[in-house]
Amino acid sequence: MTVNRRHLLDTSSVGLFARLGDAKSWRDRAAPPWRLPMAGPVTVIENQWIPLADGERLAAQLWLPRAGSAQHPAPVVLEYIPYRKRDQYRAYDQYWGQQLAQHGIGYARVDLRGSGDSSGLLLDEYLPQEQADAVEAIAWLAAQPWSNGAVGMRGVSWGGFNTLQVAALAPPALKAIMPMCASDMRYTDDAHYVGGCLGLTNLKWASSFTLAMAAPPDPRVTGEAWEAEWLRRLEAVPAIAATWLGHQRNDDYWMQGSVAADYAAIKCPVYLVGGLVDAYTDAIPRLLARLKGPRKALIGPWRHGYPSPATPGPAIDWVTEEVRWWDHWLNGVDTGVMAEPMLRAFMPEKTAAETRGEPLPGRWIAEARWPAADVRTRSLHLRPDELTWGAGADETLRYKSGRIVGLAKPEWVPFATSELPGEQFADDALSLCFHSEPLDGRFELLGNPVAALRLAADQPVASVAVRLSEVTEDGQSWLISYGVLNLTHRGGHASPAPLEPGRAYDVEVPLSFVAHRPRRGARLRLAICDGLWPLVWPAPAPANLELHLKGCRLDLPVRAAPPTEPPMLLAGRPASPPDGGPQIILARAADGLLRWTSTWPESRTEVRGVGTVITGLGPNADLSIREGDPESCVWRVTQSSRYQRGDWDCALESRIELRATQNDFVVTETLVARQAGAVVFERTRENTVARDLM
Numbered sequence: 001m002t003v004n005r006r007h008l009l010d011t012s013s014v015g016l017f018a019r020l021g022d023a024k025s026w027r028d029r030a031a032p033p034w035r036l037p038m039a040g041p042v043t044v045i046e047n048q049w050i051p052l053a054d055g056e057r058l059a060a061q062l063w064l065p066r067a068g069s070a071q072h073p074a075p076v077v078l079e080y081i082p083y084r085k086r087d088q089y090r091a092y093d094q095y096w097g098q099q100l101a102q103h104g105i106g107y108a109r110v111d112l113r114g115s116g117d118s119s120g121l122l123l124d125e126y127l128p129q130e131q132a133d134a135v136e137a138i139a140w141l142a143a144q145p146w147s148n149g150a151v152g153m154r155g156v157s158w159g160g161f162n163t164l165q166v167a168a169l170a171p172p173a174l175k176a177i178m179p180m181c182a183s184d185m186r187y188t189d190d191a192h193y194v195g196g197c198l199g200l201t202n203l204k205w206a207s208s209f210t211l212a213m214a215a216p217p218d219p220r221v222t223g224e225a226w227e228a229e230w231l232r233r234l235e236a237v238p239a240i241a242a243t244w245l246g247h248q249r250n251d252d253y254w255m256q257g258s259v260a261a262d263y264a265a266i267k268c269p270v271y272l273v274g275g276l277v278d279a280y281t282d283a284i285p286r287l288l289a290r291l292k293g294p295r296k297a298l299i300g301p302w303r304h305g306y307p308s309p310a311t312p313g314p315a316i317d318w319v320t321e322e323v324r325w326w327d328h329w330l331n332g333v334d335t336g337v338m339a340e341p342m343l344r345a346f347m348p349e350k351t352a353a354e355t356r357g358e359p360l361p362g363r364w365i366a367e368a369r370w371p372a373a374d375v376r377t378r379s380l381h382l383r384p385d386e387l388t389w390g391a392g393a394d395e396t397l398r399y400k401s402g403r404i405v406g407l408a409k410p411e412w413v414p415f416a417t418s419e420l421p422g423e424q425f426a427d428d429a430l431s432l433c434f435h436s437e438p439l440d441g442r443f444e445l446l447g448n449p450v451a452a453l454r455l456a457a458d459q460p461v462a463s464v465a466v467r468l469s470e471v472t473e474d475g476q477s478w479l480i481s482y483g484v485l486n487l488t489h490r491g492g493h494a495s496p497a498p499l500e501p502g503r504a505y506d507v508e509v510p511l512s513f514v515a516h517r518p519r520r521g522a523r524l525r526l527a528i529c530d531g532l533w534p535l536v537w538p539a540p541a542p543a544n545l546e547l548h549l550k551g552c553r554l555d556l557p558v559r560a561a562p563p564t565e566p567p568m569l570l571a572g573r574p575a576s577p578p579d580g581g582p583q584i585i586l587a588r589a590a591d592g593l594l595r596w597t598s599t600w601p602e603s604r605t606e607v608r609g610v611g612t613v614i615t616g617l618g619p620n621a622d623l624s625i626r627e628g629d630p631e632s633c634v635w636r637v638t639q640s641s642r643y644q645r646g647d648w649d650c651a652l653e654s655r656i657e658l659r660a661t662q663n664d665f666v667v668t669e670t671l672v673a674r675q676a677g678a679v680v681f682e683r684t685r686e687n688t689v690a691r692d693l694m
Contacts, residue, residue, distance in 0.1 A: 033336070044063055058113065073148040076105070079093070079154055081111075081115075082116070103323045125158070148331070153178070176326070204637055210240055213237045266293065274299050284299060285513065298344045301360045314346075324337050340366075345364070354478055377556065382434050382526070387434045394550045399432050404627050405530075405532060406533045407586065408423065421478075432547060434528075439520065448514070449556050453509060455548065456502055459542075461486075461543070464530060465485075465532045470525075473519075473522065481516075486694065487499055537694070594625055597623070598621045612645040616639070622635075651673070660691065
């Protein structure tokens, strides 16, 4: 099954919110007079070329409301991604195009330069050329006779990233945006590095992106030149894993496309959307706090993808809410969408891992603004085995490195039920753990916890991992937030510095965004160790830690829940059913080697209306390490895709392997392309990249 961090888990649909007032009056406020426009006719243009100034052209599919005529001009929303509008993402595009256009909002789905049927080359993510092309596409869309001149931009993951990036360029016709599951900081909050440590997702995404860069155009769209264009793409595919590995600190490479460098550049209205099971949600509170224009956000209980149907539920009527947003900002209709809470979030009472993808118990909450007035930082201090609201102990605890901790949290972005964090008991048993007193059931968290630690290591390069779990009365431990920090990045990710062995440092470890209400009688558990494998690559050598408890605390974002919350209508399509995802197998050899494999079942899709059959495998991971021996670590990722229709039969395979010594990474990348079973391209590249305090 071809799945990657940009995979949209399902298509779909958030309900009408009540108007914003103070907590006591929300319930009594009248709903906005706006109603979802009646569905009307839609004209679909299968392929529309958008010319670019340098002679290249972008392939677009258009859905136009009311036959898209000059007599009935309409706004248009752009979604701009490298995932093949013609076939791979056709079902998603058709759904969203129809849903938006039938209610009066045009929809343009455009393949990036060098992807799908667009000409040119795709050579990396979020390049300035990509953003410049989007500015040209927006101007073209605004100038069409069927357009009222107002353009919006939406997208999930990659499409959410470039939505923010293009908004920062302020093209005149771009009037509002809706980034979903995206981030403002590429280094800290994308698929490459986790807390300054190399992430497994970096290799998986490199494999998936290689196939995206190398995939062929469709002959029925591009004509006889398709084969020459395909071979041109194959020759140009870079060794992308090595490219990303060549930037191990937050340098100019990652700052390109990170809108956090200048939040003020984004002036148009912004609707941020994310899910609690997704790793990109940390960006939402930052953007809400730092953007100055009209803005709001929705954080649901979902994974990486559209809000509904989604897993886990509850699902919501997203089509209504999205049309309301665009009608307000692109048609000038006062829909009431901005007279509401700045932030809506789901407050679950269990974790997604516990329900195994079924809907979560909990409720929708609202905050008038962010930072929220009713969220206060409360600090728990550390004593041996204890988290206390009182003073910490003047004691030092020692953690012996070399153990493999993290098997219950292997994935940065869980795409399937089997990839969710498991029960944490086994990892907790190999960590330093601290526990709160039983909670009274009225305690809820909303925001990013922070672990402030005073610690020392006996190696110049070391990391620390912090997990925050809810321990139920029956002793089960369920992860609610976590953070990892490469300790050489203690002063920032742009300028790492080696540790002085034995010296104690004060560091802060940010934990992931959490919305959670622990159950009555449950306790919080803070677990500390030296890393999480295979989530991140291990330090060059085992590094024992000393934890000075007097200088440690856990800062929690504690929310004082109002007596009433504004209602939220949840009618809509049901959530997607839970899926099993990849088969994960853990095996220990007699020589102590631990092997962790993740294997997706083969996917097969026949694209309706096109006739293409797409099959795929992966990304499949085969990872191994021997306890206490970081140099034994090997990561291998493989992935394949195939496009078949009549005598058009193109297959791709990507293989990436990563090894390391104490001083270097060695990454081997292989790309194979076949046409009708015969190899037409094959290349293997091995690159040695120096470890930069990593």
